[in-house]
Amino acid sequence: MSADTVLVIGAGPFGLSTSAHLHALGVAHRIVGRPMDTWRAHMAPGTKLRSEPYGSDLAAPRGRYDVKAYSSLHGLDYVDRLGPLSIERFLDYTDWYISELVPDVEDLTVTDVAAVDGGFRVSFADAPSTTAGQVVVATGVLPYAVTPGELTGLPSDLVSHTSEHHDLTRFAGRRIAVIGSGQSALETAALLHEAGGHPQVVMRKPAINWLRPNPERISRLGHIKRPVNKLCEGWHCAVWNSPPAFRRLPEEMRILKARTTLGPAGGWWLKHRVDGVVEVLTNHRLRGAEPHGTGVRLLLDGARTELDVDHVMAGTGFRIDIARLPFLPEALRARIATLQGYPVVSRAGQSSVPGLYFAGAPAAVSLGPSVRFIAGTHTSVRQLSRSLRRRARAARSATAAHSAEDSLQSA
Numbered sequence: 001m002s003a004d005t006v007l008v009i010g011a012g013p014f015g016l017s018t019s020a021h022l023h024a025l026g027v028a029h030r031i032v033g034r035p036m037d038t039w040r041a042h043m044a045p046g047t048k049l050r051s052e053p054y055g056s057d058l059a060a061p062r063g064r065y066d067v068k069a070y071s072s073l074h075g076l077d078y079v080d081r082l083g084p085l086s087i088e089r090f091l092d093y094t095d096w097y098i099s100e101l102v103p104d105v106e107d108l109t110v111t112d113v114a115a116v117d118g119g120f121r122v123s124f125a126d127a128p129s130t131t132a133g134q135v136v137v138a139t140g141v142l143p144y145a146v147t148p149g150e151l152t153g154l155p156s157d158l159v160s161h162t163s164e165h166h167d168l169t170r171f172a173g174r175r176i177a178v179i180g181s182g183q184s185a186l187e188t189a190a191l192l193h194e195a196g197g198h199p200q201v202v203m204r205k206p207a208i209n210w211l212r213p214n215p216e217r218i219s220r221l222g223h224i225k226r227p228v229n230k231l232c233e234g235w236h237c238a239v240w241n242s243p244p245a246f247r248r249l250p251e252e253m254r255i256l257k258a259r260t261t262l263g264p265a266g267g268w269w270l271k272h273r274v275d276g277v278v279e280v281l282t283n284h285r286l287r288g289a290e291p292h293g294t295g296v297r298l299l300l301d302g303a304r305t306e307l308d309v310d311h312v313m314a315g316t317g318f319r320i321d322i323a324r325l326p327f328l329p330e331a332l333r334a335r336i337a338t339l340q341g342y343p344v345v346s347r348a349g350q351s352s353v354p355g356l357y358f359a360g361a362p363a364a365v366s367l368g369p370s371v372r373f374i375a376g377t378h379t380s381v382r383q384l385s386r387s388l389r390r391r392a393r394a395a396r397s398a399t400a401a402h403s404a405e406d407s408l409q410s411a
């Protein structure tokens, strides 16, 4: 790989969409990562997408590579609104997207990215290292999983994060406390119950914030009152889904909105699987936790002060902080301008280190909440890919000029 080439790290929606765009632009690159691993190995079968079906497709450079096109090609039922889309259908769709547009993903794990003259040296756990003029970090949110400090002293077989699980059947017959009030906590609790487990949700809030379904149909006039984009519906959504508009907001507001927009809530279609089915302890704050017999005793502030369970799961989400990225050494990290742990990036996703780009959730403080979701592939990847092409071309021209100079000197 020469200095004018690109390495995309990550084969989730953002890495895959970037690679598809680079192919279409004729930019030589490699893409490494386990395809759709977050969805395949870190979510349980039966999970449903919170995003609408029309907001769950990966941006493609041209043609129709959305869930609707996939479904009609394969003779499957499809509804644009009020899905919900199952993870199984979503993964079948992304398999198709990959086979059509990104057939050359290499299942490799990056262990180190070091700055070298003219680019980066990238090391892998399972292959020889390589160099690249430009690197795109599209490694998702898993490295940023948050577990409440009150749980950190517990042995690892007693505590886990919801994102560590794929197979929930191993919790059949067991008592599990799920901490949190967002979609991950609530859906994990429902799936645990359906797998024969005995979950109890513990949350600080006084009630679950259940989302209301979007209207089933919107008239032409309705579209003016309630504009629809792939991220969400309504006028405020226009800003959250537009990086140029979002970039004009004051810094404080960008930090707040990057984190909280479309924040913790339960999908409307989940309500009947939780309300009256799973015990939910609202108004309970976790004070501490200690091993107790073969399980855990949770110490709570609330109507209940103790809760004995076999296992506790943190459904407490993710908090971006690039200091937690395992493959970015301190020497390189120190050169990346950050805001509250987020890398500050240009409209194209480029950080303060030339040639080092971030795609997906870490770019949210610069590009807005859309990049926390699949919808954000539509608002960011085109600009990112074009910027990579410009830099690759500039590097090629510089190399050509140097070799011409060298041959003149030696003539």
Ligand SMILES: Cc1cc2nc3c(=O)[nH]c(=O)nc-3n(C[C@H](O)[C@H](O)[C@H](O)COP(=O)(O)OP(=O)(O)OC[C@H]3O[C@@H](n4cnc5c(N)ncnc54)[C@H](O)[C@@H]3O)c2cc1C
Residues within 6 Å of the ligand: 009, 010, 011, 012, 013, 014, 015, 016, 032, 033, 034, 035, 036, 037, 038, 039, 043, 048, 049, 050, 051, 055, 056, 108, 109, 110, 111, 138, 139, 140, 141, 142, 163, 184, 327, 359, 360, 361, 372, 373, 374, 375
């Ligand atoms: C439980 C849950 C439910 C969600 N539901 C929705 C939803 O309904 N709709 C929605 O729009 N969004 C949803 N999201 C957000 C979702 O994470 C993003 O929309 C999307 O997956 C982000 O894509 P990504 O490419 O940034 O990261 P990911 O999908 O997380 O992909 C990361 C990629 O990076 C690779 N990788 C990581 N580390 C390395 C390394 N060191 N070397 C090489 N490769 C590496 C992984 O193998 C993987 O291929 C959900 C998230 C969670 C956790």
